[in-house]
Amino acid sequence: MLRQALPLALLTIASLMPTSAHADDKLKLTSVNVDLPFGERMFQGPGSEAVNNNCLACHSAGMVLTQPALSKEQWHGEVEKMRTDYKAPIDPKDVETRGARPPCSRAPTR
Numbered sequence: 033m034l035r036q037a038l039p040l041a042l043l044t045i046a047s048l049m050p051t052s053a054h055a056d057d058k059l060k061l062t063s064v065n066v067d068l069p070f071g072e073r074m075f076q077g078p079g080s081e082a083v084n085n086n087c088l089a090c091h092s093a094g095m096v097l098t099q100p101a102l103s104k105e106q107w108h109g110e111v112e113k114m115r116t117d118y119k120a121p122i123d124p125k126d127v128e129t130r131g132a133r134p135p136c137s138r139a140p141t142r
Contacts, residue, residue: 074088075088075093075096082126083096085123085126086120086121086122086123086126089120089121090114090120108127111127112127115127
């Protein structure tokens with residue numbers, strides 16, 4: 033008897049619940065405006081074209097300037113990781129140029 037009464041009781045309770053109980057919980061999406069800092073800093077000197085065209089597309093000048101000292105092989109690996117894993121829009125002809133540390137970086141080459 034209990035086995036037959038339980039589904040009937042659940043259906044009765046469910047039918048008595050207010051149908052608009054979940055209507056107020058609807059997800060409301062709103063647009064927001066975010067003001068990002070605008071950086072016009074461009075680097076000068078040897079290798080700066082590769083940095084300006086590639087690095088500054090994703091990174092701030094401050095980030096480029098404070099990169100750690102890595103060997104040429106390590107930088108080449110970092111650049112390849114950005115290209116392959118993160119799909120960075122780095123021109124393949126600039127990979128050899130970018131294989132060395134950023135020319136504007138303050139870190140010495142190891």
